[in-house]
Amino acid sequence: MSVESCGVRGEPHQVRRRSIVGAFSLALLMLAAAGPALAAAPLNLIFTTHAMFFSSETRQATPLDPQVFVRDAAAPAAAGPQGIRHVAGFRPAPMSDPPATPVFTAQGKPLGFSLGAWLGATGTATITPLASGKARVTARFKGLRRHGRYSLFENHFDQQPVGFTPLDGRGTKNSFVADANGAATITVIAPQALTDANAVLLVYHSDHATHGLSRGDPGVTAHHQLIAKVP
Numbered sequence: 001m002s003v004e005s006c007g008v009r010g011e012p013h014q015v016r017r018r019s020i021v022g023a024f025s026l027a028l029l030m031l032a033a034a035g036p037a038l039a040a041a042p043l044n045l046i047f048t049t050h051a052m053f054f055s056s057e058t059r060q061a062t063p064l065d066p067q068v069f070v071r072d073a074a075a076p077a078a079a080g081p082q083g084i085r086h087v088a089g090f091r092p093a094p095m096s097d098p099p100a101t102p103v104f105t106a107q108g109k110p111l112g113f114s115l116g117a118w119l120g121a122t123g124t125a126t127i128t129p130l131a132s133g134k135a136r137v138t139a140r141f142k143g144l145r146r147h148g149r150y151s152l153f154e155n156h157f158d159q160q161p162v163g164f165t166p167l168d169g170r171g172t173k174n175s176f177v178a179d180a181n182g183a184a185t186i187t188v189i190a191p192q193a194l195t196d197a198n199a200v201l202l203v204y205h206s207d208h209a210t211h212g213l214s215r216g217d218p219g220v221t222a223h224h225q226l227i228a229k230v231p
Contacts, residue, residue: 080219
């Protein structure tokens with residue numbers, strides 16, 4: 001017996017319409033459920049030395065570290081390639097210098113460790129976007145100065161000159177002290193998502209103090225050590 005003969009003419013079309021609407025609604029619900037999961041996919045980064053990053057980006061003929069300095073009796077007082085002024089008798093540290101070479105601030109103050117120790121630090125970062133539009137950044141480091149004080153800052157390469165802000169946006173929860181083995185793990189909530197215009201920057205504070213919204217005095221009290229560029 002046909003459907004029409006039962007006195008329900010047109011019902012197949014209504015059923016089909018309900019099925020289509022139901023399937024569409026289900027698809028929307030699945031997309032809504034998948035959206036946050038896709039947005040929350042973490043991004044894993046490996047830190048590189050700021051010295052290598054800077055030398056590559058600025059095409060230095062001889063790779064160097066513009067943030068720490070070595071003795072050179074013939075070197076006059078001058079501004080280095082990053083605009084940091086250093087006193088006479090010192091120059092920005094070439095990465096090819098012997099690892100045991102002592103390093104200093106731009107004012108000639110001993111930092112208390114060697115070039116090899118400075119360049120030997122390593123780190124990784126995991127950036128997880130949050131539904132709020134913020135980002136959770138968990139960074140892990142090894143080879144830092146024992147009990148050294150550090151901060152995480154965000155580079156803004158879309159600004160000229162390049163801008164720097166505390167990774168937490170306020171300069172209150174972006175700092176830490178390395179343990180007795182020179183290791184550290186820190187989690188910071190960034191106030192907005194990080195893009196390819198940003199990087200996570202590790203700053204060492206040779207004055208053993210943090211400076212809130214400021215990094216400190218680059219090359220004098222604050223030294224860029226590691227950086228992880230967001231792809």
